């Protein structure tokens with residue numbers, strides 16, 4: 050059975066592209082059936098060029114949570130927050146237990162929570178003099194970056210790294226970690242029988 054994925058984005062969508070490529074190459078026995086963004090972003094092109102239904106739900110709308118709930122297909126097997134910057138509404142979290150995951154660009158629980166996104170994370174890691182950073186895939190709960198950790202990958206922080214170089218070196222590691230974790234979760238839940246184990 051081919052799993053149905055919903056992917057939420059706010060930015061460039063390189064992780065969305067990695068998931069799409071993995072589906073196209075058969076590494077994931079899955080189809081991305083909907084892409085949702087909370088702001089206009091360049092990542093939408095990955096959905097539009099492949100005719101994947103794309104919904105833009107502006108995060109500032111008063112009924113953002115309700116619209117988002119309506120936009121998520123009821124039959125989705127996994128909801129993937131891949132660079133989605135809005136707090137995911139608690140009501141939707143409750144509707145999809147253990148079916149919503151988030152990718153975060155640090156080794157959680159370090160460098161998570163309010164204000165910890167994008168370059169802010171990498172700046173904080175470097176300012177603290179860390180020798181190691183990485184990414185985390187975790188289940189989404191009612192908090193921000195607080196859900197149960199599913200997978201992490203580590204990279205060294207190099208002496209001459211700045212936030213941009215650290216971010217750039219982490220990006221391919223994030224892509225690989227996200228795809229591998231999605232494959233693992235689909236296998237584990239028997240939704241799909243074809244992905245590689247974690």
Ligand code: GRF
Nearest residue numbers: 060061062063064132153154
């Ligand atoms: C990634 O660094 C991810 O960890 C974070 O947002 C970034 C998304 O990048 N949550 P992209 O939009 O997939 O290129």
